[in-house]
Amino acid sequence: MAESLELDVGGRTVRVSHPDKVYFPQRGFTKADVVRYYRSVGDGILRALKDRPTTLQRYPDGVEGESFFQKRAPKNLPDWIPTGRISFPSGRYADEICPTEPAAVLWAANLGCLTFHPWPVRRSDTDHPDELRIDLDPQPGTGYADAVRAALALRDVLDGLGLTGWPKTSGGRGLHVFAPIAPDWTFTQVRRSAIAVARELERRDPGRITTSWWKEERGAKIFVDYNQTARDRTIASAYSVRPFPHAPVSAPLRWDELADAVPEDFDLVTMPERFAELGDLHAAMDRHPCRLEAALELADRDEREHGLGDLPYPPEHPKVKGEPKRVQPSRAKK
DSSP states (O other): OOSEEEEEETTEEEEEESTTOEEETTTTEEHHHHHHHHHHTHHHHHHHHTTOOEEEEEOTTOTTSOOEEEOSOOTTOOTTSOEEEEEOTTSOEEEEEOOOSHHHHHHHHHTTEEEEEEOSSBTTBTTSOSEEEEEEEEOTTOOHHHHHHHHHHHHHHHHHTTOOOEEEEOSSSOEEEEEEBOSOSOHHHHHHHHHHHHHHHHHHOTTTEEOOSSGGGTOSSEEEOGGGGSTTOOOOOTTOBOSSTTOBBOOBOOGGGTTTOOGGGOBTTHHHHHHHHHOOTTTTGGGSOBOOHHHHHHHHHHHHHHOOOOOOOOTTSOOOTTOOOOOOHHHHHO
């Protein structure tokens, strides 16, 4: 077994220790395979992470070993990888890595990072998101095809609000749709916009789509996880490797291929080939930021005309004024 491997990445040398360590036993993929994968999609993964405080989801012994989320930058961080300070709902803070070149991604992959979880902010302003992120999460009894149907309906909702959505597979059964926005609103306002979008989507197809936070109320529907826009919630980046046995990756898609593509199409082997042929399908996303006025007006109208206010926050968040009780409905009845 080779003790190390050195790769040139944009003029920097990245050392990979124990490159032959097996990370995906089912398919025999090694650490070196993961690192080389990230080099092959370097421009795409950097576009998704550039200047964003990023949490590292690490599997130092592969997908069958122990894992952990690393929010604070590792102590051995090279001086050429900058950090950004983010604050948590608790009031605590952390300095997270903010990749500015592909070599930073490979450096993190050498630490066993499979999945990168970037914040929807840039290190220059960590209080104002520049992406509205919609997570379409299939519940038991539903699958990817249901998520596709919801995503196509979501596209129409976003278009009607002056927002441009960019879809990608989650790497699992679901879909993510990101809408770039001007960084003019707070996390609270962006989350309020996401709730308004989710409710409008639910109104259009209540039999298949839900905004219910409590699992016992969701049924066999697609859950629009509005809380992925809450502070300290992140979504796996485009091109991230996901920790499943078959080594899938989160794949950017065009809207016109959404109905035919399936998550199993995109993995450590197929994505480099696709990237070499098509490049980064989301390369232009950041060039066209949108505005949230229409979404916020929809939220105001929901509250004014239908009495629809806030929805529950994740349990680790401090209680917010106007938020419903965080009590599971079945327990509340008791």
